[in-house]
Amino acid sequence: MKASMQGxxxxxxxxxxxxxxxxxSEDIVSDMGQYRRLNREHAELSPVxxxxxxxxxxxxxxxxxxxxLSDPAMKAFAEDELQQARERMIVLERDLQAMLLPKDPNxxxxxxxxxxxxxxxxxxxxxxxxxxxxxxxxxxxxQWQVEMMSESASDLGGYKEVIVRLIGQGxxxxxxxxxxxHRVQRVPATEAQGRxxxxxxxxxxxPEADEVAEVTINPADLRIDTFRxxxxxxxxxxKTDSAVRVTHLPTGIVVExxxxxxxxxxxxxxxxxxxxxxxxxxxxxxxxxxAATRKSLIGSGDRSERIRTYNFPQGRMxxxxxxxxxxxxxxxxxxxxxxxxGALASEHQAEQLAALGETx
Numbered sequence: 001m002k003a004s005m006q007g008x009x010x011x012x013x014x015x016x017x018x019x020x021x022x023x024x025s026e027d028i029v030s031d032m033g034q035y036r037r038l039n040r041e042h043a044e045l046s047p048v049x050x051x052x053x054x055x056x057x058x059x060x061x062x063x064x065x066x067x068x069l070s071d072p073a074m075k076a077f078a079e080d081e082l083q084q085a086r087e088r089m090i091v092l093e094r095d096l097q098a099m100l101l102p103k104d105p106n107x108x109x110x111x112x113x114x115x116x117x118x119x120x121x122x123x124x125x126x127x128x129x130x131x132x133x134x135x136x137x138x139x140x141x142x143q144w145q146v147e148m149m150s151e152s153a154s155d156l157g158g159y160k161e162v163i164v165r166l167i168g169q170g171x172x173x174x175x176x177x178x179x180x181x182h183r184v185q186r187v188p189a190t191e192a193q194g195r196x197x198x199x200x201x202x203x204x205x206x207p208e209a210d211e212v213a214e215v216t217i218n219p220a221d222l223r224i225d226t227f228r229x230x231x232x233x234x235x236x237x238x239k240t241d242s243a244v245r246v247t248h249l250p251t252g253i254v255v256e257x258x259x260x261x262x263x264x265x266x267x268x269x270x271x272x273x274x275x276x277x278x279x280x281x282x283x284x285x286x287x288x289x290x291a292a293t294r295k296s297l298i299g300s301g302d303r304s305e306r307i308r309t310y311n312f313p314q315g316r317m318x319x320x321x322x323x324x325x326x327x328x329x330x331x332x333x334x335x336x337x338x339x340x341x342g343a344l345a346s347e348h349q350a351e352q353l354a355a356l357g358e359t360x
Contacts (some may be wrong), residue, residue, distance in 0.1 A: 051096055055096060112205075116202050121199070129162075135178075136164070145168065148164055200306070207276065209279050215275045222248060225247075244263060
């Protein structure tokens with residue numbers, strides 16, 4: 001192991017000891033924000049330090065085996081022990097290197113998933129509904145909470161646009177590679193002659209800002225309009241101006257929320273989505289700057305970039321960024337996304353490791 005890497009790991013061991021002391025102090029819970037941050041850091045460092053402990057144990061075994069080599073009676077045993085220790089060290093060092101890769105600061109955040117129908121008319125809106133169900137079934141498997149933020153239903157039961165908030169540990173880390181263009185090839189229910197149509201939706205996965213204050217929003221930059229909600233909701237929803245439209249004048253971002261009967265709740269939801277969209281715009285700009293010097297295998301995250309095709313007649317899903325094709329579309333559409341997400345994460349990690357090797 002390189003001295004620089006070992007030095008970094010030794011620092012993490014010391015930091016974990018500090019965290020244990022801080023978290024055991026009596027007054028730590030007086031500041032819940034600080035308590036949560038320290039707990040999060042402790043949870044991140046613990047597995048790394050435990051793995052480093054295993055590497056040090058294997059390194060100790062290697063040292064003991066080398067000492068035994070000088071004893072003729074123990075030589076065969078020592079050679080076997082030495083080989084096993086070194087094999088363990090290679091595996092453990094590779095794992096540690098991956099664990100030390102720069103962590104996306106947004107990985108642990110809750111997310112907003114925004115799905116918009118694109119080309120394809122009614123069929124595109126129906127596919128938007130299918131994508132929403134896919135993500136909701138995945139969230140159910142992960143035992144995440146789901147909150148509907150905004151929806152604009154189509155005439156046939158799909159969505160022109162829908163935004164949901166997914167609340168769960170590591171939500172962004174799991175779904176951050178879903179942003180982009182999703183294309184579907186199938187025979188629409190409305191197609192009388194059985195012809196295959198191609199339509200598309202765009203998906204945007206945005207990390208939730210900790211607070212609206214995390215993104216600087218000047219109230220003077222907002223135009224807030226209220227209007228009567230449309231659609232189902234009984235008599236009350238048509239009699240009050242409960243729906244809210246928030247326009248961020250500097251960026252032109254517009255958010256509408258009308259799902260709740262309370263104007264105050266709709267405004268609060270709209271501001272949360274607005275903060276996430278502004279944060280996402282800032283993150284996209286930063287990512288584009290980085291991508292200018294190095295092309296990411298996972299893609300730019302550009303909403304216009306076609307990332308995936310769902311071919312229903314052939315029962316296959318193809319992710320074009322990593323040339324992955326899976327012939328189990330039914331399971332994928334039912335929220336079984338772990339294999340696909342794992343492949344995308346592995347490819348991203350491999351690229352990070354390659355970039356790390358280039359700089360060393």
